[in-house]
Amino acid sequence: xxxxxxxxxxxxxxxxxxxxxxxxxxxxxxxxxxxxxxxxxxxxxxxxxxxxxxxxxxxxxxxxxxxxxxxxxxxxxxxxxxxxxxxxxxxxxxxxxxxxxxxxxxxxxxxxxxxxxxxxxxxxxxxxxxxxxxxxxxxxxxxxxxxxxxxxxxxxxxxxxxxxxxxxxxxxxxxxxxxxxxxxxxxxxxxxxxxxxxxxxxxxxxxxxxxxxxxxxxxxxxxxxxxxxxxxxxxxxxxxxxxxxxxxxxxxxxxxxxxxx
Amino acid sequence: xxxxxxxxxxxxxxxxxxxxxxxxxxxxxxxxxxxxxxxxxxxxxxxxxxxxxxxxxxxxxxxxxxxxxxxxxxxxxxxxxxxxxxxxxxxxxxxxxxxxxxxxxxxxxxxxxxxxxxxxxxxxxxxxxxxxxxxxxxxxxxxxxxxxxxxxxxxxxxxxxxxxxxxxxxxxxxxxxxxxxxxxxxxxxxxxxxxxxxxxxxxxxxxxxxxxxxxxxxxxxxxxxxxxxxxxxxxxxxxxxxxxxxxxxxxxxxxxxxxxx
Numbered sequence: 001x002x003x004x005x006x007x008x009x010x011x012x013x014x015x016x017x018x019x020x021x022x023x024x025x026x027x028x029x030x031x032x033x034x035x036x037x038x039x040x041x042x043x044x045x046x047x048x049x050x051x052x053x054x055x056x057x058x059x060x061x062x063x064x065x066x067x068x069x070x071x072x073x074x075x076x077x078x079x080x081x082x083x084x085x086x087x088x089x090x091x092x093x094x095x096x097x098x099x100x101x102x103x104x105x106x107x108x109x110x111x112x113x114x115x116x117x118x119x120x121x122x123x124x125x126x127x128x129x130x131x132x133x134x135x136x137x138x139x140x141x142x143x144x145x146x147x148x149x150x151x152x153x154x155x156x157x158x159x160x161x162x163x164x165x166x167x168x169x170x171x172x173x174x175x176x177x178x179x180x181x182x183x184x185x186x187x188x189x190x191x192x193x194x195x196x197x198x199x200x201x202x203x204x205x206x207x208x209x210x211x212x213x214x215x216x217x218x219x220x221x222x223x224x225x226x227x228x229x230x231x232x233x234x235x236x237x238x239x240x241x242x243x244x245x246x247x248x249x250x251x252x253x254x255x256x257x258x259x260x261x
Numbered sequence: 262x263x264x265x266x267x268x269x270x271x272x273x274x275x276x277x278x279x280x281x282x283x284x285x286x287x288x289x290x291x292x293x294x295x296x297x298x299x300x301x302x303x304x305x306x307x308x309x310x311x312x313x314x315x316x317x318x319x320x321x322x323x324x325x326x327x328x329x330x331x332x333x334x335x336x337x338x339x340x341x342x343x344x345x346x347x348x349x350x351x352x353x354x355x356x357x358x359x360x361x362x363x364x365x366x367x368x369x370x371x372x373x374x375x376x377x378x379x380x381x382x383x384x385x386x387x388x389x390x391x392x393x394x395x396x397x398x399x400x401x402x403x404x405x406x407x408x409x410x411x412x413x414x415x416x417x418x419x420x421x422x423x424x425x426x427x428x429x430x431x432x433x434x435x436x437x438x439x440x441x442x443x444x445x446x447x448x449x450x451x452x453x454x455x456x457x458x459x460x461x462x463x464x465x466x467x468x469x470x471x472x473x474x475x476x477x478x479x480x481x482x483x484x485x486x487x488x489x490x491x492x493x494x495x496x497x498x499x500x501x502x503x504x505x506x507x508x509x510x511x512x513x514x515x516x517x518x519x520x521x522x
Contacts, residue, residue, distance in 0.1 A: 011469065011471060012471060012473060012485070013284075013285075013288070013301065014288050014292075014297075014298040014299070014300070014301060015288055015289065015292040015298065015487075016284075016285045016286065016287070016288035016289025016290070016291075016292060017289070017473070017485065018285070018473070019280060019281075019282060019285045020280075020281055020284065020285070020301075021280060023274075023277075023281065023303070024274075024277045024279075024280045024281070025277065026277070027274070027275050027276055027277035028276065028277025028278070029277070030277075031275075031276040031277060036305075037275040037276065038275070038304070038305060038310060039275070039302060039303065039304050039305075039310075039314065040274065040275060040281075040302070040303040041300060041301070041302045041303075042284070042300065042301040042302075043299070043300050044297075044299060044300075045471075049299060049300075053300065056317070072451055072452075072455075072472075073451055073452040073455035074451070074455045074458050074459060074471075074472055075455075075458065075459045075462050076462075076471060105452075108450075110450070113452065113456070114456070115452050115455040115456055115459075116452045119452075135450075135452065154474055189369075189371070189396075190333055190334055190335070191333075191334040191366075191374065191376050191377045191380075191396065194333075194334035194335045194336075194376040195374070195375070195376055197335050197336065198335060198336045198376075201336050201337075208272065210272060210273060210306075210335075210337060211333075211335055212273060212278070212279070213415055224273070224278065226276075
């Protein structure tokens with residue numbers, strides 16, 4: 001299975017100022033491609049702390065690492081410096097990046113400045129990923145066993161680069177089928193259905209099955225089935241039927257609703 | 262400065278099914294107490310992967326580690342097993358935990374079962390943290406230089422234990438003053454104000470200052486000032502004045518609004 005990690009730079013994530021929806025978005029996208037996201041780490045905008053974190057990721061050898069945040073014009077935008085430090089690829093002014101940044105500001109009749117020029121400093125050999133939603137381009141760097149995708153932290157910009165550059169690239173390389181389905185059970189506690197979930201997992205070992213108690217508007221417990229690989233449709237359907245039958249047999253008072261994707 | 266890390270167990274976080282609002286909540290709470298949250302990691306519900314992650318945290322020696330998720334009755338609820346494996350403290354059926362779990366189910370006229378009993382398995386020496394919002398109690402374990410707080414992943418339960426047990430405990434131990442303020446600047450790009458932010462940071466070295474471009478309903482860029490320690494009120498006020506003056510002097514077209522906490 002292709003594995004990935006996500007690292008999000010930004011004190012605002014650690015201070016509880018910003019909810020890390022970037023990680024959720026990327027986690028969902030990669031999972032849909034059949035990639036196993038192993039870890040998501042948020043780390044402070046400090047060269048030492050962030051470099052240690054990225055270094056450790058590289059040592060775990062995921063095929064893919066997506067880094068978000070820290071590509072802008074301010075003093076704490078240190079992502080490229082971190083990647084340079086970890087990979088040993090020195091920062092150079094990338095012509096393609098510089099042109100894209102110039103073009104971006106020219107559209108608004110704005111001149112280049114030292115701070116804007118800084119965004120063109122890219123680790124040597126990095127492939128530029130155009131950011132049509134903002135100023136700072138992303139880049140792709142191959143290092144040891146990992147492809148490192150460097151993205152901005154502003155969600156609109158991150159998503160623009162992901163959808164226009166990374167998704168097409170990864171989906172052309174990776175072809176794994178993911179099959180998923182969900183049911184909702186009501187009038188019960190998680191501990192009441194736990195034995196049947198455990199039995200289902202025991203019977204369908206490669207299946208991912210997880211219960212999510214809902215305490216919001218929609219009460220009940222969502223049970224999520226997911227399988228990656230061939231024959232997923234068959235296996236997920238069988239597992240779902242197995243669990244539903246077990247619950248009906250033992251706990252007829254529980255209401256079960258099958259829901260779509 | 263007291264440092265902390267947060268580890269969140271749960272495949273649903275890595276698969277983009279659930280937004281990690283627990284981490285945001287805990288990050289904000291700890292930051293308000295003057296604690297520096299160094300890293301937030303989401304990791305899969307797998308004994309090997311989760312244990313490696315927690316082991317690495319312990320080696321970084323934060324004073325505080327909060328772990329969320331994986332305390333329930335199903336097969337993938339492995340937090341206590343992970344903590345036991347990493348600390349070498351064996352899992353034992355904790356009498357206090359068992360009583361609390363029994364009481365919880367008795368309220369609803371429910372009997373104990375194997376799955377419910379599992380939630381009373383706590384690493385030896387763990388101090389029980391009562392969960393008045395759910396079944397699985399949390400616990401506090403001291404190991405090497407770190408106090409490990411084990412919490413459930415269901416947000417209402419996690420918050421209940423945090424507010425009733427952890428917050429009072431930490432705030433009685435830690436007394437650091439955090440001073441914060443924010444301004445919003447409009448009619449400009451981040452790269453236009455970047456030089457003044459960089460100058461402010463250079464002049465007030467211990468200050469945390471960060472720009473957050475807003476692309477939602479409320480346009481503009483929020484600039485966040487934060488200082489931890491004595492004299493924060495004076496330093497934050499001076500830094501804010503310094504930045505506002507710099508912007509007004511150089512870019513009079515920029516609209517600046519000072520906002521409350």
